[in-house]
Ligand code: FES
């Protein structure tokens with residue numbers, strides 16, 4: 001690229017991003033080598049592997065990974081690639097299995113990754129099976145925080161907890177919603193967007209767009225809650241370090257933990273009061289209030305979004321080309337919660353989030369229209385994300401979150417140039 | 420010669436086919452209020468996830484793409500009729516093709532269970548998305564009219580790639 005990626009003018013209060021960073025093949029390749037190879041990437045949640053021998057086969061940054069709890073109860077991340085000649089080994093998305101057999105020449109692996117059996121064994125040298133090389137390769141690093149498992153393809157990466165920096169506190173806030181723990185609810189929203197992945201990063205923590213992009217959703221809330229509600233969209237944005245950021249704000253929608261809305265009726269009120277009281281008893285009034293009534297949209301650099309809003313969504317995505325991405329969206333709920341609460345949680349989720357919701361389709365439209373606009377990058381080269389740059393206390397609808405992401409992005413991608 | 424029961428069966432099939440075709444036409448023409456009028460007051464409309472077997476999926480336990488009761492179906496229509504429904508403004512061109520109608524056994528509550536296949540094309544901004552799969556309907560006779568109580572759209576797709584969104588009614 002001819003121009004800098006970003007212009008970060010703190011004195012002048014101007015922050016610009018070159019639109020070419022969303023369209024360039026060269027940038028896409030740098031991201032692959034410098035970001036997705038070197039950063040901690042979300043793989044899955046511990047609740048997806050409840051029992052020994054449970055597995056989930058997943059694609060992370062274009063690589064096929066087997067997330068598996070072995071027969072020895074150890075959770076592993078293995079490359080889902082046959083050490084023999086490279087075929088994908090497990091071709092089911094999830095299930096339980098003690099062994100995995102490669103379809104090509106039939107090598108059989110224990111769910112710990114170890115080669116258990118190969119036909120024609122006596123044609124190989126004696127100690128062939130003993131060596132590491134014939135086992136499924138583990139991903140170089142796998143670590144977890146609060147049940148969220150991350151992998152890194154670079155074995156020398158800093159420990160996950162250091163990497164997560166200030167975002168840990170907000171993962172703790174999600175965990176603290178229940179004494180019984182949190183879980184991923186079955187059913188994945190899997191979709192693609194014809195836009196650069198960084199557009200979804202920005203959008204996921206964008207408090208500025210709600211009133212315009214999501215006008216119909218806000219209308220819907222008004223409509224279904226009899227004119228609702230005193231709660232305004234208001235709050236703050238925080239830079240959490242290492243490219244992570246969060247906005248925390250109040251909002252007019254109901255929250256299963258624990259903000260009641262009229263649409264939920266008297267039964268709902270009872271449920272929500274109980275949830276609130278339990279929270280106060282367990283974590284104290286102040287924290288309970290924060291957990292229950294505040295919403296949080298968080299980006300963990302580079303590609304994990306944990307939005308604790310009208311429901312909790314865990315969303316991860318990665319680029320498939322400069323102008324397309326794959327997205328996986330999950331709903332998270334409280335282990336063992338009441339049927340009422342689970343039903344309303346899901347209902348709340350669907351109202352807003354995902355391909356069939358009243359909001360996400362409009363986000364997708366916005367992202368695709370931006371990508372479309374970037375075709376003029378050579379003639380109209382800059383995005384502006386200066387909003388609130390000089391504010392003493394950044395508001396949730398300022399653009400601090402995006403600047404935090406972009407500064408880290410720029411640092412990592414530019415490092416290459418200096419070497 | 421066709422027997423009396425053959426004729427009855429044919430007549431019923433004809434009524435079902437007419438209803439399903441009428442629904443498809445309402446949706447293609449963006450006559451969404453007319454679409455709603457084909458549904459009962461306690462109707463529901465579902466699009467289950469693509470990674471859970473249709474027989475196991477349950478909207479109170481799993482994350483669907485869409486799980487609307489009548490109230491939310493009405494709100495969905497209200498939204499789709501606004502200019503601020505950005506995903507569908509300007510509106511896309513929509514074509515529903517419905518076929519392979521099979522009348523299953525009657526249900527215990529006296530309703531009819533009917534399945535059918537669909538292919539839906541949605542075109543906008545120079546690209547076309549396709550949705551395909553099968554419908555499972557519950558139909559009831561309400562004051563002499565055949566009406567839809569429940570519609571489930573099981574996508575024969577591996578995720579929504581590349582469609583990204585279900586911004587139209589399937
Ligand atoms: S590639 Fe797997 S057994 Fe040959």
Ligand SMILES: [Fe+2]
Nearest residue numbers: 203213359363
């Ligand atoms: Fe949005």
